[in-house]
Amino acid sequence: MAKRDYYEVLGVSRNVENGDLKRAYRKLAMKYHPDRNPGNTQAEKKFKEAAEAFDVLKDPDKRARYDQFGHDGLKGAGGFGADYQDFGFEDIFSRFSDIFGGDSFGGMGGAHGRTRRRSGTGQPGDDMKIQLKLTLEEIAFGTDREVKVKKYMTCKECKGTGAKSSEDFMTCNTCSGMGEVRQVTRTMFGQFVNVQPCPTCYGEGRTIRNKCGSCHGEGRIKGEEKIHIQIPSGVTNGNYISLNGQGHSGIRGGEDGTLVVLIEEKKHEHFKRDGDDIFYDLNISVTDAILGVTTEVPTLKGRARIKIEPGTQPGKLLRMREKGIKGLKTNKIGDQYVRMNVYIPTSLTDEEKQHVKALKDSKNFDPNSNKDAHENIFERVKAVFS
Ligand SMILES: [Zn+2]
């Protein structure tokens, strides 16, 4: 689905200044905050949309990129494509607090220092972040990985409830089962009802008489899980994949956290990467450069033959079409460039010296007699890099 224009989302003009921007965002954020619209997914969506728009427009650098390139201008920094989350590590709610100054808003600051919409029972599990090192070969075509993650997992004994049996739940006395306590507060925005999660039952509305022996009432235990991760081709350092529900299990049936997989590219022993293109330095002998040769070079897909023409100049780049990386968003395959390094021997036998000396005054070995060849290579190199 296409994203809405950030200015449109916040209902502001394109030359809006910071003060008005903040005011516009605050208005929307208060209107659509999940604690004020429990169970309303439309409001939650609008809330997130506004938070994202504000996050971009309040930052002069991001805003400039957005103004120039639209949503695409923001993709390079992290996150990619519509199938992956574009949003940063921080929970969206932690951004929310920077405009309200901590927990002045009802319901802010839960058991984990942030608030998610409560799903009725339990408390949300924390998000997790792992790093995944990938080789260029894996990046070039995309890959599937299975990783072991140590995390909190739902207790099998009590199925995540934390209770020995279903008879062991009692209505919480502090909040009479409401899960929240209300108090009227005065803030700079006027007076409003401040709703806090109940401190006795942590918002769950019930307490447990006999706790599960296995998890001691938490509904989750420490464990290790194998997680399957699909990595698309063309990712790069700083890209990440968000896997909802694969983070820490929630407490007593609460929502599971998100697992954020941060991509790290391993340095390759032969190749240098430039976007979706690959560069490879090939050492060739003087005689091969002069006489031409057919040889093999490594590529991301294995070895491939390459023809070196007679009279190849040092520094010349040979292009091998579609031997590079399959782009993340473009679906196009990059090229491999092979750079000719002509190896000049540093020590010679007497016999070799004689051969070379014999060529010393030969006309074809005089660089000034064949100027074209020189100009040619600079033209070529320029054409490739421009
Ligand atoms: Zn309570």
Ligand SMILES: [Zn+2]
């Ligand atoms: Zn248990």
